[in-house]
Amino acid sequence: MSTTQTVKPSVALEARQAADRRRWMLYGVMLAVALVAPFVAYPVFLMKILCFALFACAFNLLLGYAGLLSFGHAAFLATGGYYTGYMLSQHSLTPELGILVGTAAATVLGVLFGVLSIRRQGIYFAMITLALAQMVFFFYLQADFTGGEDGMHGIPRGHLFGLIDMTNNLNMYYFVLAVFLFGFLLIQRTIHSPFGQVLKAIRENEPRAISLGYNTDAYKLVAFVLSAALAGLAGSTKTVVFQLASLTDAHWHMSGEVVLMTLVGGVGTLFGPLIGAAFVIGIEHQLAQSALGDWVNVVLGVIFVVCVLTFRAGIVGEIQKFMKKNFR
Amino acid sequence: MAEGGKNWFILTADYAFGHALEGDVRSVVEANGGRIVNTVRHPLATNDFSSYMLQAQASGAQVVGLANAGADTVNSIITAGEFGLTQSGQNIAALLLFLNDVHALGVQTAQGIQLTTGWYWDMDEDARAWSDRFYQRTNARPSMVQAGIYSSTMHYLKGVQATGSDKAADVRKWMMDNQINDMFAKGGYVREDGRMVHDMYLAQVKTPAESKNEWDLYKIIRTIPGDEAFRPLSQSVCPMVKK
Amino acid sequence: MTMIFGVPAAAFFGQLLLGLINGAFYALLSLGLAVIFGLLKIINFAHGAQYMLGAFAAWLMLNMLGINYWAALFLAPLIVGIIGVLIERFLLRRIAHVDHIYGLLLTFGLALIIQGVFTNWFGVSGSRYPVPEALRGGVNLGFMFLPYYRAWVVVIALLVCFGVWFMIEKTKLGGYLRAGTENPALMQAFGINVPLLVTLTYGFGVALAAFAGVLAAPIYSVAPGMGANLLIVVFAVVVIGGMGSIMGAIITGLAMGIIEGLTKVYYPEASNTVIFLVMILVLLLRPSGLFGKEA
Numbered sequence: 122m123s124t125t126q127t128v129k130p131s132v133a134l135e136a137r138q139a140a141d142r143r144r145w146m147l148y149g150v151m152l153a154v155a156l157v158a159p160f161v162a163y164p165v166f167l168m169k170i171l172c173f174a175l176f177a178c179a180f181n182l183l184l185g186y187a188g189l190l191s192f193g194h195a196a197f198l199a200t201g202g203y204y205t206g207y208m209l210s211q212h213s214l215t216p217e218l219g220i221l222v223g224t225a226a227a228t229v230l231g232v233l234f235g236v237l238s239i240r241r242q243g244i245y246f247a248m249i250t251l252a253l254a255q256m257v258f259f260f261y262l263q264a265d266f267t268g269g270e271d272g273m274h275g276i277p278r279g280h281l282f283g284l285i286d287m288t289n290n291l292n293m294y295y296f297v298l299a300v301f302l303f304g305f306l307l308i309q310r311t312i313h314s315p316f317g318q319v320l321k322a323i324r325e326n327e328p329r330a331i332s333l334g335y336n337t338d339a340y341k342l343v344a345f346v347l348s349a350a351l352a353g354l355a356g357s358t359k360t361v362v363f364q365l366a367s368l369t370d371a372h373w374h375m376s377g378e379v380v381l382m383t384l385v386g387g388v389g390t391l392f393g394p395l396i397g398a399a400f401v402i403g404i405e406h407q408l409a410q411s412a413l414g415d416w417v418n419v420v421l422g423v424i425f426v427v428c429v430l431t432f433r434a435g436i437v438g439e440i441q442k443f444m445k446k447n448f449r
Numbered sequence: 450m451a452e453g454g455k456n457w458f459i460l461t462a463d464y465a466f467g468h469a470l471e472g473d474v475r476s477v478v479e480a481n482g483g484r485i486v487n488t489v490r491h492p493l494a495t496n497d498f499s500s501y502m503l504q505a506q507a508s509g510a511q512v513v514g515l516a517n518a519g520a521d522t523v524n525s526i527i528t529a530g531e532f533g534l535t536q537s538g539q540n541i542a543a544l545l546l547f548l549n550d551v552h553a554l555g556v557q558t559a560q561g562i563q564l565t566t567g568w569y570w571d572m573d574e575d576a577r578a579w580s581d582r583f584y585q586r587t588n589a590r591p592s593m594v595q596a597g598i599y600s601s602t603m604h605y606l607k608g609v610q611a612t613g614s615d616k617a618a619d620v621r622k623w624m625m626d627n628q629i630n631d632m633f634a635k636g637g638y639v640r641e642d643g644r645m646v647h648d649m650y651l652a653q654v655k656t657p658a659e660s661k662n663e664w665d666l667y668k669i670i671r672t673i674p675g676d677e678a679f680r681p682l683s684q685s686v687c688p689m690v691k692k
Numbered sequence: 693m694t695m696i697f698g699v700p701a702a703a704f705f706g707q708l709l710l711g712l713i714n715g716a717f718y719a720l721l722s723l724g725l726a727v728i729f730g731l732l733k734i735i736n737f738a739h740g741a742q743y744m745l746g747a748f749a750a751w752l753m754l755n756m757l758g759i760n761y762w763a764a765l766f767l768a769p770l771i772v773g774i775i776g777v778l779i780e781r782f783l784l785r786r787i788a789h790v791d792h793i794y795g796l797l798l799t800f801g802l803a804l805i806i807q808g809v810f811t812n813w814f815g816v817s818g819s820r821y822p823v824p825e826a827l828r829g830g831v832n833l834g835f836m837f838l839p840y841y842r843a844w845v846v847v848i849a850l851l852v853c854f855g856v857w858f859m860i861e862k863t864k865l866g867g868y869l870r871a872g873t874e875n876p877a878l879m880q881a882f883g884i885n886v887p888l889l890v891t892l893t894y895g896f897g898v899a900l901a902a903f904a905g906v907l908a909a910p911i912y913s914v915a916p917g918m919g920a921n922l923l924i925v926v927f928a929v930v931v932i933g934g935m936g937s938i939m940g941a942i943i944t945g946l947a948m949g950i951i952e953g954l955t956k957v958y959y960p961e962a963s964n965t966v967i968f969l970v971m972i973l974v975l976l977l978r979p980s981g982l983f984g985k986e987a
Contacts, residue, residue, distance in 0.1 A: 190793050237972055240979035241931070244735045247796060248927040249975065255924045256968040262464060262493055263961070269464040270493075373924065377800060384797065419808035425801025429794050430786055463961050491956075492964040496912050496922065499710045500956035500963075503836060507703050520818065524913060527820070531839045531911070533830065553820065 155298055164290040165362065166406065170399045171301045172359040177382040177394030179351035182308050184380075185389030186317060187344045188324030192247045192376050193234065193254030197227040197349045199261060199371035201356030206273040206366035207266050216279050216287055220300075220357040227353020228346060230257070235345035239338055242327075251373060258371045272367030276360060293362060300358050304351050309391060311347065320344055374418075381421060384428050387435025396436050455483045458510035460501050460525060462517035463490040470516040470544050473680070478514075486510040495521065498528040506534060518545045523554060530558045548592035551654055551666050559654045559666075565678075566652050568593040568633055569667050579632035590664040600633035601645070637675065640682055649678035706836030707953050713842050715949015716849035717904055719942045721926045722933065723853055724900035726941040727860070730873045731893045732784065734795030739926070740919030741806040742898045745772045746905025747914045748810060751821050761824035761910070768906045769899035776898025780891045788890075803920070810916035818915025845907050852903065853942045860938050869893065928971040934984025944982060 158167050176198055183189045205223030208214040214222070238249045261267045268274075278287035287293050311317050323330045323337050330337050360366045369375065378401065386397025401421070408417050432439050457478050461471040467490070475485055487508045489501055502525070505513045513534060515525050522543055529541055543564045551559050570580035570590045579599075583591045591599075608623040609615050629637035629645070637647035652667040660666060721739060728736045736742075749768035753759035759767065779802065787794045823841045830839035860866035872879050872889055880886045905919070912918060926945075933944030948967050955966040962969075974982060 190796070237975050240975050244729075244733075244792065244796060245931060247793075248735065248931050249971070251924055252928040252931065252968050252971055255921075256965050259492065259965050265465070270466065373920075377804070380797065380800075415812050416808065418804050419812070422801045422804030422806075422808060425804065426783070426798055429798040429801065430783065433790065433794065489960050491960055494921065495964065496918070497710075497714055499713075499842070500707055500953055501960070503703065503706050503710065504957065506837065507706075520913065520915070523818075527913065528911075531823070531830075531841070532837050533839075537837075555820065558820070 152302075159291055159294045164294040166402075168294055168297045168362045169359075170402050171297050172355050172362065173379075173382065173402055174395040174398040175301050175304045175358070176352050176355035177379050177386065177398045178305060178308050179348045179355060180379045181383045181388065181390075181394045182311065182351070183344055183348040184383060185393075186312055186324065187320045187341055189239075189341065189345070190243075190247045190380070191238075191250040191345075191348075192373070192380070193238075193250030193252075193257075194348075194352050194379050195371055195373060195375035196234070196254040196257040197231060197352035198356035198359070198375060198379075199366070199368075200230050200257070201227040201353030201358075202360040202366035202370050203261060203267050203273070205357035205360045206276045209279060209361070210273060210276045211266075213277075213279070215283050216281055216296075216361050219279075220354065220361065223357030223360070224350055224354045227356065228350040231346040231349020231353070232342075234349065235342045239341045239345065251376065254371070254376060255373060258368070258373070261371050262368060267366070267368075270368065272365060272369075273360075274365050276364045276366065278361055278364060287361065297358055297362060300354065304354060305395075308351070312391070316340070316343070378421070381425055381428075383435075384433075385424060385435055387438035387441075388433075390435065390437040390441065393435050393437040400436070456486045456510040457483055457512045457514050458486050458505045458508045459488040459514040459516055460498075460505065461488055461490045462493050462521055464493050466518065467493075467516050474514055474516060474544060491517070491521070493521065496524070498525045499532065501525070502528045502532045502534060505529075505539070506532065506537065510539065512540045512542050514542045514544060515546075516544050519550075522546055523550050526554055526559060526562065535561050547594060548590060548664075548666065552590075552664065556655055556657050556660045556666065560656045562654045563670075564652055564654070564667075565673070566593050566650050566667070567647065568596045569650060569652060569669060570596070571665070571667070572650070572669060575632040596633050600629065600631050603631065604629055642682065644679060644682075646675040646679055648675050649673040703835070703957070706833075707957050708950060709836065709838065709846075710842075711950035711953020712946060713846045713949070714953060715946035716846050716853075717908060717922075717945075718926055718929050718949050719853050719945025720849050720900055720904040720907075721922070722929045722941040722945045723856060723938065724897040724904075725926065725930055726935045726938060727856070727900070728894055728897035729935045731869065731876075731890055732780075732788075732795065733792045734784070734799070735927075736894075736897065737796055737799035737923075738779075738802040738806065739799075739898075739901050740921075740923030741803040742772055742776065742901040742919070743905040743908070743922070744810065744914075744916060744919040745775070745806065746902025747821070747909040747918060748814075748905075748916075749902065750906045750909050751819060751914045754821065761906075765903070765906050769902040772902035772905075773895045773899030777891055777895035779898075780894035784894065785887070785891075807916050807920060814916060816915065816917060818913035818918070821909035821914050823910040841910055845911070849904075849907060852900075856900070857938050857942065925967055928967045931971050932967075932974045932981060934981025936981075937983045940981075940983025 176194070180191065180194050183191055201220075201223040203223075204226040205219040208219040208222045209216065234250060234253050237253065238246055241249055262269055278293065281287055281292070281296060285292050285296075287296065319330065319335055319340055322333075323335070323340060327337055356370060359370075382397035382401045383394050384397070385400050386395065387393025401424075404420065404424075405417055408414055408420060413420065428435070434442060457474070459471055459474060461467040471488060478485060487504070487510070489504055491498070491501055513529065515522050517525065522545065526541065526543065529535070534541060541562045543562055546562070546564045548566075548570070551562075568576065570576055576596070579596070580590055583589075583595070604624055604627075605620065608620040608627075611627075612619045612623050614620065625639045625641075629639075629647070634645075634647035637645055639645050649672075650669045651671040651673060652669050654666055655668055659668070721743065725736060725739055728734065746768045749771055750761065750764035753764050753767065754761070783798060783802075784795060787798060823839075827839075827841040827844050830837055831843075832838075860869055868879070868884060868889060872884075872886055876886050879889075908918070925948075929944055929948050930941070932948065933940045935941065948970065951970060952963055952966055955963045
């Protein structure tokens with residue numbers, strides 16, 4: 122991945138500082154856009170994008186930085202959603218506590234999945250996570266508290282900290298934005314930390330990482346659990362926004378969708394999942410309103426195939442490649 | 450549902466809907482002096498029912514009740530046919546089976562199955578007239594679901610017309626005050642808990658010899674009066690019911 | 693009456709036989725996955741969709757062209773196999789040089805497309821495929837009523853499974869295949885057309901899935917979603933057995949069918965999860981799978 126730098130240290134430092142400045146400017150612009158967005162676009166739609174973007178970011182942490190393709194992330198999204206929904210509707214918890222419970226439940230499930238699945242690699246890892254998630258799906262189908270096929274409806278949004286009325290879409294939006302930023306920055310910090318560097322080393326060459334004395338299984342497990350927790354956080358938040366939790370979130374189809382979001386946006390890029398989520402949600406939204414409504418899955422499948430064949434780096438990845446080639 | 454036999458074997462889809470259906474059958478069967486020999490719960494969307502049919506066969510029950518729906522019911526019936534349940538003297542009672550399911554199965558496979566239905570296209574003059582119109586447009590005969598939705602929508606629209614309002618409370622009151630007499634039901638009425646009470650029918654799928662055309666599928670054996678067919682208001686769990 | 697764990701012996705053996713029949717489907721499908729994985733190193737996520745294609749091909753041939761079951765049993769795998777050859781030649785080959793994960797993603801996309809198209813054409817509810825005339829009815833074995841068609845399924849599926857095993861392990865063509873699995877570059881150097889071998893292998897694996905689909909058509913209803921859920925179970929079977937050995941795939945498939953069948957008697961509520969539970973157990977005790985070679 123990294124190329125050997127032959128430039129003088131001072132020049133390199135300057136270039137890096139310039140790049141840092143540009144990056145922070147970019148962050149600033151994006152934040153400003155996010156703050157103004159609900160006045161321009163429909164807030165619920167934006168919240169949907171943010172929730173799925175967080176979900177995709179969490180997934181990308183695992184695929185992009187640890188090289189592990191999970192095909193069972195729907196289980197965490199659904200677990201977060203169901204437990205939060207249950208807490209809000211049956212125990213009248215405030216939304217932030219409900220979300221905490223949901224996220225905690227997803228984290229516990231993440232530990233269980235992680236311990237089992239990191240025993241195998243590559244393709245087997247994908248199959249194991251898929252099979253485990255299918256089990257979770259059957260569990261939620263049969264369990265009483267989830268409402269089975271019907272799901273949970275009319276979950277109250279409640280008052281944040283018992284004070285702020287979440288039925289107001291603007292309040293809700295800024296809360297979701299805050300949750301997303303929290304998740305996003307946590308992932309950003311993780312990737313750039315020594316921990317993240319070890320993860321990348323494992324992705325590139327696991328035997329070498331082992332020979333350097335790293336307990337690679339432990340690193341992978343921590344990454345898996347963190348990813349599961351954030352996916353659960355996304356699911357919990359989504360449940361509060363839409364006031365429902367359903368089996369759709371637990372289905373393997375959802376696991377496939379998050380793979381697609383990440384792939385389209387750019388695997389292993391920080392902003393890829395965000396762009397990918399917006400792209401996929403946007404397309405689904407457009408299709409649902411058009412005559413092609415029944416063909417959503419076919420269209421998603423075509424995007425999958427085209428993406429794998431022609432731009433594997435994803436939207437953000439391809440832009441980065443282009444910039445590197447032309448603007449150095 | 451008491452028709453056909455005393456000893457029941459119930460195959461239930463293992464989720465809330467199946468459980469509810471199973472409970473309803475149990476109470477009806479037991480109220481009529483029947484006995485549930487065994488119940489087996491299968492996971493939703495099972496692809497192979499052979500194991501359950503073998504168990505049903507081994508149970509010696511006279512009636513095999515299917516407390517499931519949709520593809521599960523269809524697959525249960527196909528497998529029952531494959532393993533010759535009806536030939537060995539057992540009756541199959543489908544608790545939720547629609548006309549289009551029976552049509553898909555064909556009379557050859559589905560013959561002799563007993564089922565309850567809220568409506569059948571060939572049951573009286575009004576139903577036939579409406580179904581003919583439906584048939585002209587869609588080239589298929591309507592099931593009780595299609596007829597029921599048509600009837601309820603018309604009832605609602607009549608309510609809007611009569612009250613001149615689309616406020617839920619006003620229209621609801623009108624809908625409860627006026628009986629439903631149309632192609633779907635005669636003397637049907639909406640109860641406090643929102644349940645529309647109408648006659649139900651016990652039907653049996655015709656044999657290939659009896660069936661004159663591809664949609665000539667049921668013979669009505671018995672009419673179950675509305676007040677018997679539905680869970681009485683006193684047992685309703687609806688919060689709208691003032692007790 | 694003799695009882696086995698609280699169940700009459702007769703019923704017990706009946707369920708054992710039914711489990712074996714379902715296991716035959718798992719064996720056929722996991723065998724196809726293993727053959728493809730051996731040479732291409734990818735997991736064919738479209739396997740379930742191709743199984744469904746086989747069933748639909750048979751159904752369409754019967755209803756549109758009047759081609760009967762016996763011809764379909766041969767023609768449907770051939771047609772779907774050719775589709776597989778085209779998929780390999782024009783899609784999978786283009787990504788053979790990158791991470792094998794992309795192969796999985798590509799085939800997943802294909803599965804979505806195939807399944808979506810068929811759902812739009814035929815609806816979700818599925819259609820009936822009649823049992824062929826010669827195999828209607830059944831025989832009373834004393835402990836159970838065995839429909840002739842099910843007996844046929846288990847016999848033919850086992851024959852095909854062991855035929856494939858024999859071909860791969862004992863013939864020259866199979867020798868090429870195994871050598872190609874070990875070291876494709878060396879094979880190429882010896883003048884063997886490896887890309888062609890890869891294409892044909894994928895086509896063959898796909899044809900096996902379609903064959904299973906035709907066998908399944910008269911038992912289960914022919915529906916667009918028939919392969920999707922089955923495939924996830926087969927994945928678990930593959931994880932349990934490991935894809936290192938052909939015989940391992942077959943034996944694991946049959947064994948899982950039997951275990952699932954017995955669960956339907958003793959604890960039916962868990963019958964759709966029991967294979968996943970076995971998978972967890974195997975992962976805990978023997979992470980590389982029962983017949984696996986890799987860690």
